[in-house]
Amino acid sequence: DQQVKQNSPSLSVQEGRISILNCDYTNSMFDYFLWYKKYPAEGPTFLISISSIKDKNEDGRFTVFLNKSAKHLSLHIVPSQPGDSAVYFCAASDGGSNYKLTFGKGTLLTVNP
Amino acid sequence: EAGVVQSPRYKIIEKKQPVAFWCNPISGHNTLYWYLQNLGQGPELLIRYENEEAVDDSQLPKDRFSAERLKGVDSTLKIQPAELGDSAVYLCASSQNNEQFFGPGTRLTVL
Numbered sequence: 001d002q003q004v005k006q007n008s009p010s011l012s013v014q015e016g017r018i019s020i021l022n023c024d025y026t027n028s029m030f031d032y033f034l035w036y037k038k039y040p041a042e043g044p045t046f047l048i049s050i051s052s053i054k055d056k057n058e059d060g061r062f063t064v065f066l067n068k069s070a071k072h073l074s075l076h077i078v079p080s081q082p083g084d085s086a087v088y089f090c091a092a093s094d095g096g097s098n099y100k101l102t103f104g105k106g107t108l109l110t111v112n113p
Numbered sequence: 114e115a116g117v118v119q120s121p122r123y124k125i126i127e128k129k130q131p132v133a134f135w136c137n138p139i140s141g142h143n144t145l146y147w148y149l150q151n152l153g154q155g156p157e158l159l160i161r162y163e164n165e166e167a168v169d170d171s172q173l174p175k176d177r178f179s180a181e182r183l184k185g186v187d188s189t190l191k192i193q194p195a196e197l198g199d200s201a202v203y204l205c206a207s208s209q210n211n212e213q214f215f216g217p218g219t220r221l222t223v224l
Contacts (some may be wrong), residue, residue: 003153009153036215041217042217043117043204043206043213043214043215043216043217043218044156044204044215045215046212046213046214051190061178081122089156091155098146099161100158100161100169101156101158101213103154103156103157105153105154105155106153106154106155111150
């Protein structure tokens with residue numbers, strides 16, 4: 001039973017365009033959401049997060065949007081760069097801390113020059 | 114600042130053999146996690162330590178898996194005996210506040 005779902009295994013975009021990665025969750029107790037980025041042969045690295053009291057958080061080229069009613073969040077990367085090519089994991093936790101993260105399966109983003 | 118260190122990076126063993134993974138967290142991080150990542154899946158938590166105490170090991174298969182964190186710093190995860198289905202990447206992470214920092218992982222192949 002996947003509580004965090006990333007339904008697109010892969011996404012390909014052109015350099016300079018927008019990348020939109022989607023994530024859905026089923027557990028209404030989740031109140032903190034994170035995106036991690038993973039390069040091959042490396043561990044995941046934290047990218048950006050959002051609390052359930054907000055609907056948007058922005059950090060440079062990266063913006064995360066949260067739609068609580070739809071139990072959906074998305075990561076926007078604008079403009080996309082070839083160095084953004086990686087696997088992106090959506091993760092969620094409840095209780096106000098990220099001690100216990102539930103991860104999605106990940107989406108492989110390829111940014112073509 | 115050095116990141117989370119894991120060794121070995123790769124391990125190939127035959128089934129029924131024992132195997133151990135080692136993790137050195139970021140200095141000063143009291144919380145340490147072990148995750149399992151199967152191919153095509155996201156990481157799944159196996160065990161979480163606060164200093165030397167295992168505060169969440171509900172997902173650890175205790176019949177064959179064990180872990181320890183002596184002195185609240187380094188940690189070791191052991192599998193004995195290993196099964197074919199244990200082939201995966203084993204990730205260690207540490208945190209001081211909310212952000213978890215991951216190591217590069219140990220890729221285990223059980224033949």
